[in-house]
Amino acid sequence: GQQVMQIPQYQHVQEGEDFTTYCNSSTTLSNIQWYKQRPGGHPVFLIQLVKSGEVKKQKRLTFQFGEAKKNSSLHITATQTTDVGTYFCGVRRDSSYKLIFGSGTRLLVRP
Amino acid sequence: DAGVIQSPRHEVTEMGQEVTLRCKLISGHNSLFWYRQTMMRGLELLIYFNNNVPIDDSGMPEDRFSAKMPNASFSTLKIQPSEPRDSAVYFCASSMTGGSQETQYFGPGTRLLVL
16 A cells, blocks of 8 residues: 655654655555644644656745655744644645645754 | 534533534535534544535444535534543534535534533
8 A cells, every 4th residue: 555654753852953855655655745734623724746756845845756756744834832833744646636745844943 | 704613612421312413504604513622633624514414424434423504504513422532522514505615604612511
């Protein structure tokens, strides 16, 4: 079956430091979505990547889709306390409706 | 615009009791996903409906779990009888048509504790 690995599991940073989470698949992906879940909250959609090598930016967040469409990264520049939460990747293979979620990376930011 | 609505937000029950979770989709959406989130297993898809029809129930743990979509905007997830290992956060999510590039909009979740 399709496996999705997300690393690291946890990251504790000082406010102002950068943060990166990685999502790796054993199979080629159709697209990947990133979600953020605040503590006690629900997953909220951030962005979708579809094309090989695609890079998208949202303010301090940079999202990348690998050339082989098997991996992706989310990078946050100069973290703020509002960035605290768990970041999930959700991947799709072929043209499936089904999103397979990674285990998430929990980000803690020290003020 | 109202997002996905779930009720109850919290449920504490005793083992063996029936639990019913409810979900109202975003107006205009016709696809519904029920997920379960636990520390051990993460976010798992339980069942997917499209146009009120269950398309994929392969994630439903066992016969104790059942889900219905009696109309285009409402769904229930029932656990009978409940067991302590069912304790989790249950989310429903909706999307416009269930397409392979669509965003899923999650509800606030129901936090279930089975004692």
